Amino acid sequence: MAHHDADSWQRFVLLETLDLAVPMHMVELQRCSPEALCGIASEAATFVGSHGDALQFGGKKCAPAFNQLARGLAAAALIAWGGVTFQGLHWCTVPGCTGPDTDHPQPVNPQPVPADIARALNARPITDLHLPDPDSSSTEAA
Template sequence: MSIRPVRSSEPTQNAAAGNVVLVETLRLAVPLHIAELRDRPTNVLVAIASRSASVVGSMGDVLQFHSPKRGAAAEAFNALARGLAAAAIVTHGGVTFAGSHWCTVDACSGPDADHPQPDVTPS
């Protein structure tokens, strides 16, 4: 698995990258989730990523702003880390968020690197 810092001109990437605690914690948490999820079927991973996106979409602001609801930030963070991990496993070429790139290809040097073509087996 590869984790590489990536420079981005996207404003949202730069804003998230400015949150050092979030970025550094994701750099630890996403690989742990990848290790846990790696052997799950693709349809399960897609469902995990979809659920995670729903949680982050509805609660993601608590990662930037304080929430009086106990555990809300932890729930949003875990959904983000788990969703990124699931997406990194099923997406050809991995995923990039807040200046970090996660990929299951060991030799990956970043999002623009050459990746071997996925082995697609008809069902």
């Protein structure tokens, strides 16, 4: 039972710090071009994909992995129509937005995605993977 409490606390800390860090990165990145933002989001995804376990288990890469996660979410929030949502938290360019289903205007300067990025995006299919709820899969010996 104590392990479950530690996981809940860890998730709480991650979400609270992201709730602070992502908007700060958005301010820092707001003047970047859409191409630069795509590059930042891509680099962040690669780093988190390689070192995301540090966010869960700690280690030397924990702080850089967190920073890359926050920066990548911020970059994506600035270029994705409708913003981004991660673990119930939502960030976008609309002040006071309540979530992804809110009416979002088209981006101010919509620009076509460069051909090399479009090819890379189309080459890698995106699939939603629904993980089981840890509370429903836990079985305690009686």
